[in-house]
Amino acid sequence: MTGSTGAVGPDGGRARRRDLRSRPFPALAANTPAERLESVQLLRAWAEQEAEDAIEWYLEDKRLKRLGSRVIRGMMIVLATTGTVIPLAGAAANADIQSWGYVFLAAAAGCKGFDYFFGLSTAWMRDITAAQALRGELNEFRLAWSAELLRDVTGEPEQSVIERRMNLIGGLLGRIRAHLEGETADWTAEFRAGLQQFQEQAVALPAPREAGVPAAER
Template sequence: MSARQFPLGDWGEPAERLEELYRWSEERAVEAIEWYRRDRVWKRRWARLLRFAAGVFTVGGITAPIVSLTGVLPHTLEWGYAGLALAAAALLADRAFGLTSGWMRDVSTSQALQRRLEAFQFDWASECVREVLGPTEGTAGEAAERCLGVLRRFCEDVSDLVRSETSEWMLEFRAGMSRLPTQAPGPWSNRTEVGTGAQVRVLPPPGTRPTMPRQRPPEGPLR
């Protein structure tokens, strides 16, 4: 989605100026909806392909042991293991790249934007009808302020929907990265020391007097 420059102009004709802002806000929302619809096309295609491949490989991996019992085809059991491994790899790729989840997010976000756009269009139509029939209360400045409030709320709602979808994608990406192993165990991780353990001297806590080992009293002189 490209950033659109806010239209700047002369407010000598408020009606034309408000109409220009309405067109700008509407085109901004339509562009966001079209972007999510285009983005979901390739995600849906690859998600369905990977899930179909996972289903085919799973069926092949399950039926391979049964076929191996007949002895018709050699090495059938090994091909069954390979099919199950490929099915797991297909599902893992779908989850790692976020194809199915991204497809669902695109669908829900585009529908939410479409509903908000329709509500905005009806709100704007009601404001236009009120101005055509003649305002019963308030001045022209208050009417223009109401129209600007409708435009501002709509733009903020569109930005919130896009930001919410982006936040969900970031959380999913971080969760997927956190599942990856960050440190592989070295050859010294399971190393055990052979021999007697080293004696460790425990120091007393600060402020206490160390206890000396009890010594045998000296014996008297021999007679």
């Protein structure tokens, strides 16, 4: 899923947010056994950094979406409360201000619709789920890699060792891709559902000219 994440700049502050993109593929050498094993280590570090980048992106996106969700929901509560209190205050003071209550209630409904359509509340919860799942995959890979390094490979063909370690790296990358594609598919489905509901509600609204014509005249 393409998005932005915060990075730490040279001065220790937040650098410009960047898209979630794959890091450059490392340069590999395979002339000697030592170079081949070193290339496997480079691939392992590259795969781990891919996972770390994805986790950081989701955590940063979660912070932004959570802030937006809280602001919208706070506004919704304030507007709804104000819209409820205004008619009561108008009745107590014998003032003709009841119509303003509908204005505030409509604004509160608009905030709720904004949150639903743009998926702020659901998006940051999905970000948490995705980040936790990716962190679990990364930790599982690191345990498996540690077990591989502690394994006695004396007398074992070099190619077998390399293939086994490459399978671990490929498995991690495949699971990362599956999580990203699954989360993106969920986001797309939610956005399309919200857009379709918005279009259906817009079609169901009466036209301005028809709204002011009595039913007997239509």
